[in-house]
Amino acid sequence: MISIRSSKSILQCLLAGGALCLAFSLPAAAQVKSTETVEHGSPAKQVKVERGEIVYVSGNDLVVKMEDGSLRNFSNIPDSVTITVEGKQLNVHQLKPGMKVERQTITTSTPKTITKVETVTGKVWHVTPPNSVTLTLEDGANQTFKIPKGQKFTIDGKQTDAFDLKKGMVVSAQRITEVPETVVTQEVKRSGTMPPPPPAPTPDVPILIATAPAAPAPVAEAKPEPAPTTLPKTASQLPLIGLLGILLCGISLTALAIRKLAA
8 A cells, every 4th residue: 555645645545356546636526435533732822911001091992001111002992801900890991090901912822633534435437547537436426536647556566557547446545634723712811900099188287386596686785985085184273373473483584684684
């Protein structure tokens, strides 16, 4: 038996009375029996976290300032979209500026392989080598199948081509197709925290103001009295008068002596 892979397809065929591998396309109209199995691989998860602060809310529109300082506008947010805040589910109409919000997007990629096995059995009714072969199926209907270019067959342990197929050979053909797929799912978790409460008002407490005692008024210093311009009268004028009398007497005596000398 020869296995042929083309785009992860395996074509296997059995011929009654010997081993024969025949690879050809199976039309949808043929009487094909098919089974399908799915094999899942290990999932891979990727988590993306976005954080920001709500700066504007209007109706179903929201503006968030992200961690990098950029502003992102979220328009027409459905009412069904909620954010978990302190254990409560809040929609867009219950959000307030100043709230911190976080969105986690969890992307899970799960590889899987879908294996489809298609089987058809019939008797060779006509061969047009190397392009096609017509089989008579189990219900008596004839169905033509295309033979892939370059396809080789094994008959009695020898490789040959479509030219060696003969009318009346019973052929059971099986096609195994493996299709790899990746299933991607996303889960979004939204959470937030309320803005901090405003500072409590200061209670009315009498304000004590410490005042320094008033400085005493400066005392004016007494100015010294000016010195008298005249000497105080500390003695009588009698000695002065006596001195003047003596002086006048001397002058008189001097004048008398001069007069006598002149006579």
